[in-house]
Amino acid sequence: MGKIRKTKPTKAKKSVPKDDSDFEEEIETDSKDTAILTILDQLQAASVEEKYCGLQTFACLLESPENIPQLLERGVVKAAAPLLMDSASSVRNASAGALRNLSTVGLEACDALMEQDVMTPLTCYFHEHAETWVPDPKSKTKDDDSETFIHCVNLLWNLCESSELAIKYLGQSRILDILPRYLDLATFGKDVVTAVLQCLFVVLEDNPQAMDKVKVLCERHLEQLLALEDDDPSTLLVRTLSAGVIINTCGGNIASLPVHVINKIISILATTLSVDHRLACNQLSSSVPLGDAAGAVVPPRGKEAQELEKQLRSVSLMIDAQQSSVEIIANLCSCDDGEYSDAEESSDGDEMEDEEACNGSANETSLLAEDKLLPAVTEALISLDIFEKVWARTQLPAENVMMILKEYEGSALLHKKLHNLQARALLCINNMLSSLPIDNLGGVNGVYKIWVEAGKLVFKQSAENLTLLESATAVMRAALDKIKFRENGNTSNTNLFTDLGLTDLEMMLTGIKECQVPEIRSNLIRMIGILALLLVNNLNESTSNVIATITEFILDQANKESEVWVLAEAVDTVVDLYSEDETDALAARVKLVEKLTVLAPILKNKARQQKRLPKEYKVLVSTAVSNLPRFIQYKRTRVAKL
Template identity: 70%
Template sequence: MGKVRKTKPSRVRRSEPVDNTSDEEEQLPVDSKENALQTILDQLQAADVEEKYCGLQTLALMIENPENVPQVMARGLVKAAAPLLLDQASSVRNATAGTLRNLSTVAMDVCDAMMEQDIMTPVTCFFHEHAESWVPDPGSKTKDEDIDTFIQCVNLLLNLCESSDLAIKYLGQSRILDILPRYLDLGTFNSDIAIAVLQCLFVVVEDNPTAMSKIKTNAERQLETLLRLEGNDPTVLLLKTLSAGVIINTCGNKTTLPPGVISEIVSILGTTLSVDHRLICSQLSSSVPLSDDSGKVEPPKGKAAQQLESQLKSVLEILTAQQSAIEIIANICSCEDNDEPLGNDSSESDDGEEDICENGDESVLAEDKLPPEVMEALISLEVFEKVWARTQLPAQNVLLILKEYEGSQLIYKRLLTLQTRALLCINNLLSTIPIENIGGVNGVYKIWVDVGKLVFKQDTDNVNLSESATAVMRAALDKIKFRENGNTSDSSVFSDLALSDIEIMLNGIKVCQVPEIRANLIRMIGILALLLVNNLNDVTSNVIVVITEFILEQAHKENEVWVLAEAVDTLVDLYSEDETDILAAKVNLVEKLTSLAPIFKNKIRQQKRLPKEYKVLVSTASSNLPRFIKYKKDRLSRL
């Protein structure tokens, strides 16, 4: 059956907004918004430095509200502001870089709109004119400002390239990738600069042959030096982890790296993930000032303020390093042919055959796709356990404290992102690590139950969390189903599963508004029913009937043709077993699928523009359905 591929862990390295507004410029004009936009435009085009700076500050304040962004883009303010990256005044360059970087974090489509307003031309010119030979001048009054401007521009470049293939193309045609490696020299530049550059390279090099070649030529020595830094303080761990990611992405193929390098990289990732993120966040919450009865917070001053700032930075660096480590591991463990670039998930799929990757004429288990030294390192360093630990958030009171204090809100957001990325990584690890090395059937079943609590027993509006969690639940059942090359005889772990537990899942599907999550859940309950087929009794038969009737009902209501195809595919998989003939007759499966077939065909005609992987799923389900109906009808006629 055709399957939907696993979603490759999307990058959540998009640099967060920075506060570059000053106290004096925090009031918007009293005029209407339209007049305010015109005023900003006039100020940006003025000759006076103060006028330009004031316009940038007002623009920065305006885009803090995402609702204002469409009007900002429509008035062409990016096209007016971006050339100020090349302004002679350091303060103007800094304000421009910070404002544009903040704007690029709003949404992917905003980056596309920025590209339409020719943002890449001044960004490229900034690096060509200001970065090719620049070294921070210790005696300069604007040293810190200039360093911040460079970092903001690097982060802006990262966001644009992460969102736009056109930005990647322009990057390859520029000299930027020849310039950036010089900033990895910690003897000349500080760690903040090196970290920003590494984060950018981590994104732009992946699946980009032009960038791979340039970085391999220009940065190989610097990356190896950073990889072997001594010490395990947060900054060093982040530098080493990002360097490991760039090295892997630069090579593009894990089999071309010497075994010793692969083992060294996995060891670094394991060390990064060994830091107890819950503990350091709990310790940080003890240092964060709390609000008084009136809701006011008295921020620390003097030495206490410096200590808190240092602690905040260290915790953020650890969480960033762990997120990067998890993304690297997820890409290492993606199911792919060895001759494809690392991170290419075009051969991935999500169930049934998902543990099997096609390689020419052979079908190879995903567990056998990793080089032995990589598998050995992952198992010996207990990487699965360490990634799983990242799916667990700190205590609720700790989260509330971090969320309420302005200085730690970014850490709160990073914790949620880390949890989501860890779940996506677990999804890949489940397909890769042999089941005996992750606790056997009982261990995987416990993962399924624990993740289910995130999806069904907590009120959450975090769509990314729900999607990644349901993907893990689906992968966990696949792991149980296809262990030992397809032996599904033991479903005893589900013997205590009550119909009420199933109903919670079914209700979750009914109210779900996200197609990807619906598809995961439909496939998951179908796999669950298939597991129960091997242990048929009155209770399990009743559960299978309830699941079947629910999927059929949902299929008739489903608007997305590819989700409907997933439902059809699930039912075909479930009832392909001959042991299900009696149950098929009980639910009138053939008649109901026969009535569903024309609805399915009609939706296929209506929804022709689909991503490639969905087209494969729809096509396969469409061709299988009539054959299956004919086959099952023949079998049921003999009952």
């Protein structure tokens, strides 16, 4: 199932020996080099206070991204990681919190953590401190120990999500034998259970050995968690994650589950998505303190601060639950049949074999995406209005609400989570457009409205959020694909696109020209190609001008394209567009044959140069290389008869 990287929560704040201003003054006074040397000395000291102080300074430096490369280069991780095994619970806690925070920075940070062997002490922590631990209400370190466990589970989760090597380490350890015991809600509480479920949800993916083990050890606990009745945000998150873990224990093959379990899972996802996230954020924004004219914010105190913290946590948990729900639904609707065959990285002699294999598979009758989804799942998704609920998650709260959440330090992470939820919901919509019957998506007109709304996100908003742009362009492409499939390219019986003119295209084409991300470029090129294809059966002066403009633009972009798979997408789009005989006159008008003749050797050369591609891209490139010469010959013959 498709993996989607999640936003990780920030560390829990702990009291420190000195206040934050003292730390900042010390760091500003000393050079960064001196500060790091001091940290290294403190981490290797015998005194608990020295080690704790060093870890706190390490955590403080991590808050500034520009410090991270130097901290990694100087080996601070190598000194901090073994403290996961320290005899003092406060030191273990501080080490786990700092390392967890570092692992949230990005893939590069996780790679550095793996290179500096953080998995060895992390594995030892689980083996020695987590195998039999049970929280003791009378223990003075109970809260520290619980928090340390959560930090370590999150650290493991982040590493496994980023590194295959971490998954390998996990399989060689006893960690998967240990984690299931922490799903006992009555003993460990929701925070611990939630952390373990989030970790399991990731590590089970494409991991049959882990699936089998967890299925045996966790089945009873998962059934109990699934059956929880309370609908507060923390419970919704536990129930939603339990549903995801159950699906992952059967390798994503939900058909292997009893129908009543399938219905229960979809019902839980629907319940989670029924909470109005925009209303919750609107209400929260009324409690968030605003800055004065100088931008200074006076944080609340006492009971008011406690109430705000409770409200922030509640909304954050609800957003986490909704993001998990849309990810699970996206995976259920992914219809990834894994039919791509490995393309051999070979010499010219092997290229013909690849081409024949691709051509052969292309001629076979393939199962439609709508028919791949289990009927019980399709019925449940439709009856519970899941598509409408997911689409509602693509809508952000009002702009002023988002600004309030962004500017207050305590709600800044929530602002980021809302954008992540929007992007994940769009990716889910993309999958659902392919998997559900069009009549249950509002018909052709309903899908057209989805295309228009996704277009507003792509072409009328800032290009800074590349994740949003990629998911929104995928929705635009999928929506037009759906219309094309339903109408078989004929939109003469609808009013769609009747008002589309060259001026409307300019904004789209400019967006593609300026796009620096190959995945987004590919989506947009294919999308405007499908748009042109939908106009082919309604040819008149206006639509002919639009199609000609689109064709010339795609061919021009293809000649400039650096990525061979995007070039292949462009070629495939043009071939699809002009495969019908009715396009012969248009082909002559845009000099299609001459331009494709120039493009063919460019495509072939790039295909030879760029062989290391994912499987689906290899198939796309190989098919384009094979089909283009035959298409040129076919169209040349047709145009010559005009």
